[in-house]
Amino acid sequence: MTRRKIRKAFEYEYIVPWVDTDALGIMHFSNYFKICERAEQSYFEYRNMEENYGIYLPRVHASCEFKRPLRFRDRAVISVKLSEVGKGHMTFQYSIKNRKDGELNANCSIVVASVDKNMKPLDIPSELLAKLQ
């Protein structure tokens, strides 16, 4: 078992657009998952891992705990942490806060698996693994 704890944080900012709100005036919960994905994409770009290395990363598990709502025009700050890397999967932790007061909006956790374009499991390439550490 080659799991390693990795502790590199990264921040991504997202301004809540009108389309993300719902009739209760708050950001619809499904958008938190989309924001995590955007933050992850930005994290990979930041760390120069935006090539795809022949792998895709479909999600195998996703969860969020919603603490406080976000509203139209709020600036959310998403902290991304790659908390675990296995042979064929990675786990990301996200904390989403409001820029204005620093209070927590949500905690999310997402596990991705490494697959080829036909969805067959594939070990994370060593080249990418090296960069992840």
Added chain:
Amino acid sequence: MTRRKIRKAFEYEYIVPWVDTDALGIMHFSNYFKICERAEQSYFEYRNMEENYGIYLPRVHASCEFKRPLRFRDRAVISVKLSEVGKGHMTFQYSIKNRKDGELNANCSIVVASVDKNMKPLDIPSELLAKLQ
């Protein structure tokens, strides 16, 4: 130019889900375009054209006129009309009404082009053309 007027109507029902609403309490306008696409898919299934014939139908033009808002739980009735078929494109007209009172919510128009999976233009297969008439 082989354009033909085609007049076959088809109805599709859609119940507005919470996620489609926005902070003004109405269905966000981008969802009308998604509903048209769902109605189109249903139209193809209804007419036994759900095979893909090796073609894809990306949109080349899309427009909607919004007349009256839809709200959470409203039952929208979408009438689909394939109004024109060319060698490599089709035009669909949609009218979206509220089941409750029959009043018009929106009129939309979408033009799709026929392409292969690499996005190269492709004539609409004669087999599909035959079914469309």
Added chain:
Amino acid sequence: MTRRKIRKAFEYEYIVPWVDTDALGIMHFSNYFKICERAEQSYFEYRNMEENYGIYLPRVHASCEFKRPLRFRDRAVISVKLSEVGKGHMTFQYSIKNRKDGELNANCSIVVASVDKNMKPLDIPSELLAKLQ
């Protein structure tokens, strides 16, 4: 603590639309959460609880385990189970299967809180509680 186990299942069908797919050819994971919400809405309608009783039900927790991908035009069958009702919250369990072969695509769990339109916590009205049992 007034928690009750409730065991009433309900099924909802959803045909995967094109807009839900991603570049890997599978349904994007965020859509599973939207489908659960649609199924929940349908569940409330089915049980004649579609009035809002002055309450709203924002999510406080949501999680999904993704087992097998869904693709364009797949018919997903969502089984909804209201697994727990507290004074101010409810927990729903969802299992999402493919109509064609009955295989499991995802298991999801969503906890909702009862609030008023200003997001203040509100006990679930006894009238609704009575119907839930």
Added chain:
Amino acid sequence: MTRRKIRKAFEYEYIVPWVDTDALGIMHFSNYFKICERAEQSYFEYRNMEENYGIYLPRVHASCEFKRPLRFRDRAVISVKLSEVGKGHMTFQYSIKNRKDGELNANCSIVVASVDKNMKPLDIPSELLAKLQ
């Protein structure tokens, strides 16, 4: 008739996220409309008009012509032009280009109406009108 031609351009950048792609590997057309809205929001912020002035701006017409697809990670540059302001409406023009080569992806046009929170038409406040010029 108090219509004025206004020629102030504004640019907004958007990096195509995975969730916006579809099974053909391109950005789903409905997202162009969402991007226009994000660009509009950014335009209002840039011009210090992010207060809501008691008005909301639901769309009454929206159209896009799609010229060339956008793909995952593409950097789209959206030029926003407020092309017309009436007593109770505004028209925005958007051109969406690929940062990499400057080629045009789409041209969009959106007309918004000014309403109060109950969706009743409302003249655009003179305070906002003044800023718009």
